[in-house]
Amino acid sequence: MKLRSWFVIGIIILGVMATSACIAPSNNIGITIDTNGTNVTVKSTTFLSNPPSQMMSEMEQQALTDIESSNSTVESVKSDMQSIAKKYNYTVNVTINSQFGTDQLPMPAQVSGTSMVPTLQDGQSIIVLKTKDFKVNDIVVAVHPDYGLIVKRVGQISGDQVYLISDNKNIETTTVKLNNGAVETITKTPYKGWLPKKNVIGVVKEY
Structure with missing residues (x-):
């Protein structure tokens, strides 16, 4: 009985550890910029991710500035998001969605x-x-x-x-x-x- 009890306890502990490893937050996340040219929202698309609210707010402000600029490109917008994420020790994969399609600015x-x-x-x-x-x-x-x-x-x-x-x-x-x-x-x-x-x-x- 004691051997079986220890065996069961061992399985439970391993299960908890495995679950914890699966849901551990990652600093590599997906970011989507949704815009129609006048409104801009930035959100994380990675499951169970909880990026810093300050980082997301900063990204949204920069994305709005980029959208309104005649000099910005899809590549420069993504680069700006990656630069902001780097300050918070994050890496991001950025997608831009607009009424014209994916990565259409x-x-x-x-x-x-x-x-x-x-x-x-x-x-x-x-x-x-x-x-x-x-x-x-x-x-x-x-x-x-x-x-x-x-x-x-x-x-x-x-x-x-x-x-x-x-x-x-x-x-x-x-x-x-x-x-x-x-x-x-x-x-x-x-x-x-x-x-x-x-x-x-x-x-x-x-x-």
């Missing part, structure tokens, strides 16, 4: 000006899918060396160059009264011009 933007009327209005909010995969007639956001970020329609593609045009074909004139009393007329013609394809940030998907 949206960016919010706002139209400034009337060059894309009637399609886009001044002050209108848009969502851009960051991608280099665009075609003629797509509306894209690109970096112009003189004007900064611009939103235009793709008119032509030739090699590594893209020809961007405005939807608004009207020539607009405004008058400005100068300090000396003279009146100056300013004429704005619809934008059209070539840019390197690499300057295109992405395609406007929601407006």
Whole structure:
């Protein structure tokens, strides 16, 4: 009887140890960033993981900053999450989920000006899918060396160059009264011009 009792106790102890080993928290976890371009949530996808709340909060703030930045990429967002995790002695595998699919990065933007009327209005909010995969007639956001970020329609593609045009074909004139009393007329013609394809940030998907 005593031998059997010790045998049973031994099995129970081993079982407890094995169970403890199975549920021991790991510092290598999966992280998912869910975003639609305006809202961002970051959560752990690893079973029974309990990462520090401060780390998760910091990741969420950084992810929001990254989503709103015209310079961020899928790779840079993941790198930022990994850098934050490293400060807490964690390693993370990051997945980005958006309305455009897995590891498809949206960016919010706002139209400034009337060059894309009637399609886009001044002050209108848009969502851009960051991608280099665009075609003629797509509306894209690109970096112009003189004007900064611009939103235009793709008119032509030739090699590594893209020809961007405005939807608004009207020539607009405004008058400005100068300090000396003279009146100056300013004429704005619809934008059209070539840019390197690499300057295109992405395609406007929601407006």
